[in-house]
Amino acid sequence: MLASWRESISIYLHPRVAAMMFLGFAAGLPYLLVFTTLTAWLTEEGVSRASIGFFSWVGITYSVKVFWSPIVDRLKLPLLGAWLGQRRSWILLGQLMIAGGLIGMSMTEPSTQLMQLAFLALLVAFGSATQDIAIDAWRIEAVSTERQAAMSAVYVFAYRIALLVAGAGALHLVSFASWPGVYLIMALLMGVGMVTVLLAPEPDKTRTDEAAFLEQRAQDYLARSEHVAPIVRRAVAWFIGAVVCPFVDFFKRYGKQSLLLLLIVGLYRVSDISMGSMAMPFYLDLGFTRGEVANIAGVWGIGMTIVGGLTAGLLVPRYGLLRLLLAGAILSAATNLLFTAMALVGPELWMLTITISGDNFFGGMAMAVLIAWLSSLTSSSYTATQYALFSSLMTLPGKFIGGFSGLIVTSQGYAVYFVYVAAIGVPACLLVWYLIRQIEQDQTGNETGPTAVSEQS
Numbered sequence: 001m002l003a004s005w006r007e008s009i010s011i012y013l014h015p016r017v018a019a020m021m022f023l024g025f026a027a028g029l030p031y032l033l034v035f036t037t038l039t040a041w042l043t044e045e046g047v048s049r050a051s052i053g054f055f056s057w058v059g060i061t062y063s064v065k066v067f068w069s070p071i072v073d074r075l076k077l078p079l080l081g082a083w084l085g086q087r088r089s090w091i092l093l094g095q096l097m098i099a100g101g102l103i104g105m106s107m108t109e110p111s112t113q114l115m116q117l118a119f120l121a122l123l124v125a126f127g128s129a130t131q132d133i134a135i136d137a138w139r140i141e142a143v144s145t146e147r148q149a150a151m152s153a154v155y156v157f158a159y160r161i162a163l164l165v166a167g168a169g170a171l172h173l174v175s176f177a178s179w180p181g182v183y184l185i186m187a188l189l190m191g192v193g194m195v196t197v198l199l200a201p202e203p204d205k206t207r208t209d210e211a212a213f214l215e216q217r218a219q220d221y222l223a224r225s226e227h228v229a230p231i232v233r234r235a236v237a238w239f240i241g242a243v244v245c246p247f248v249d250f251f252k253r254y255g256k257q258s259l260l261l262l263l264i265v266g267l268y269r270v271s272d273i274s275m276g277s278m279a280m281p282f283y284l285d286l287g288f289t290r291g292e293v294a295n296i297a298g299v300w301g302i303g304m305t306i307v308g309g310l311t312a313g314l315l316v317p318r319y320g321l322l323r324l325l326l327a328g329a330i331l332s333a334a335t336n337l338l339f340t341a342m343a344l345v346g347p348e349l350w351m352l353t354i355t356i357s358g359d360n361f362f363g364g365m366a367m368a369v370l371i372a373w374l375s376s377l378t379s380s381s382y383t384a385t386q387y388a389l390f391s392s393l394m395t396l397p398g399k400f401i402g403g404f405s406g407l408i409v410t411s412q413g414y415a416v417y418f419v420y421v422a423a424i425g426v427p428a429c430l431l432v433w434y435l436i437r438q439i440e441q442d443q444t445g446n447e448t449g450p451t452a453v454s455e456q457s
Contacts, residue, residue: 016142017150019200023091023135024155026193028162030098030128033186034058034121037170041179045110055118061125063395065133069388070242072133085202087141090134092197095190097127102187106180131193136391137384140375141203149321152371153313156364157306164302165189168294246382246389253379257438261377264431265390266397268370271333271425272363273398275418278405282339282414287347296352301360308364315365316372322439325373326432328366333425335359339418370394 032038035058042052072090076082080089101124108117139151170182177185251258283293316324338355345351374394378386401424409417 014143014147014150016200017147017154019196020139020142020151020154021158022192022196023138023200024158025162026095026190026196027128027132027135027155028159029166029186029189029193030102030124032163032166033102033170033183034125034128037166038121040171041174042110044179047110047114051114055121058118058121058125061122061129062132063392065129066385066388066392068130069133069385070246072130073137073246073382073384074242084197087134087138088197088200088202091131091138092194094127094129094131094134095193095197098124098131099187099190099194101127102183102190106183106187132391133384133388136375136387138200138203140378140383140387141380142201148372148375149316149324149368150313152368152375153309153311155371156309156368160302160306164299168298242385246379246385249379249382250377250386254377257435260431260435260438262393264428264435265374266393267428267431268329269367269394270398270401270428271336271421272366273395274402274405274424275336275339275421278402278409278414278417281409282343283352285414286343288349288352292349292352296349297356300353301356304357304360305364305367308361308366309368311361312365312368312372316369321369321373321376322432322436324365324369326429326436328362328369329425329429329432331362332359332366333422333429335362336418336422336425340415340422343413343415343418 034055038055039052042055076086077089077093080092083089084092101120104120105117105124108120110117139155140148143151166186170186173185174182254261279297283297312324312328335355335358338358342348342351342355374387374390377390405417408420412420
């Protein structure tokens with residue numbers, strides 16, 4: 001049954017959806033401060049290009065967060081955990097690391113203390129990745145499945161606003177305040193997230209019977225291993241419960257469908273991510289000025305991404321999660337053909353505006369729907385660990401394929417390259433379509449067992 005437009009819009013008025021906006025801002029703020037904005041500061045301070053290049057390694061922290069996500073998922077922090085609960089305590093700890101790292105960076109001189117600046121940037125990135133793990137878990141557990149698309153849309157909106165503040169905002173602000181002053185101001189802005197953590201309620205975390213059964217079997221087996229030291233048995237039992245069981249739980253719940261779901265996760269954003277490395281060179285090689293690219297691809301593009309995400313939040317309750325997932329896969333891949341058209345038309349601002357509008361709008365919509373769908377796949381027993389796995393898998397194939405983008409552009413040109421980028425998005429479309437058909441057949445045959453958010457299809 002389709003939800004009314006009033007019911008769809010009212011989802012955004014939910015208190016926890018509103019809280020998600022401020023947490024999304026806190027999640028997006030540190031990202032550019034250890035990447036693009038930091039490289040601008042280092043460049044103006046006369047740091048060598050080789051040293052600046054090494055700073056990109058800080059970004060690896062975001063790609064490997066899955067390795068410590070089980071700790072965030074299961075370990076209760078002393079004092080903070082008792083005061084705020086599992087999720088909020090880890091969010092606040094991550095925010096304190098970010099703020100502390102930014103304050104430390106504001107007190108560091110890049111020309112003479114480059115190594116210290118690198119360690120502080122790593123602290124900011126580690127705190128940011130830790131905050132991301134905990135915020136994702138809070139978002140999934142805080143509201144029902146029906147509100148997940150709205151939560152994702154608000155998250156994307158606030159995250160993009162934070163990128164504007166930490167990117168273009170910081171570059172404008174440095175004209176009035178020094179670079180250390182800018183980083184100190186950004187540290188103070190993290191207070192937005194801290195206040196939200198203190199005011200927002202801790203979600204109820206439930207453990208499924210199947211998860212409890214899996215962990216109990218492991219504990220029973222280890223209890224019979226009397227030749228092993230008790231401390232080792234406890235450590236192994238914790239490792240099995242925190243690391244092994246989340247993966248076993250996923251494959252046990254979805255069975256033969258597990259591989260299909262993981263393929264969709266890995267391939268859904270291949271098209272968008274792989275073309276990202278060639279977008280800026282394409283604009284400049286085509287003949288657009290930096291100002292034109294900043295205004296249209298930057299500010300206007302982020303605005304269209306936000307509108308796309310919010311639109312997804314309205315459409316999912318009305319038309320269903322999987323239908324929007326399929327639409328997002330098709331449209332986000334197809335809009336790459338607009339870049340091919342622009343390569344043939346040339347540096348026309350109207351064409352750049354149309355291309356950026358379509359690509360960012362449908363990309364924002366697809367991303368918001370994908371986040372909501374990934375959230376629906378997680379178990380309430382292992383929220384942080386499973387979502388961290390999905391988010392890592394979501395980006396790795398696109399990053400790998402994107403490494404070959406320059407070779408294709410050099411040999412075939414931009415027009416052919418963007419056709420290729422659109423084509424590699426086709427497998428994700430076919431896989432989502434096949435998933436929908438599978439679920440429809442299961443429902444028609446009245447089969448029992450878990451399916452990939454069948455109630456949302």
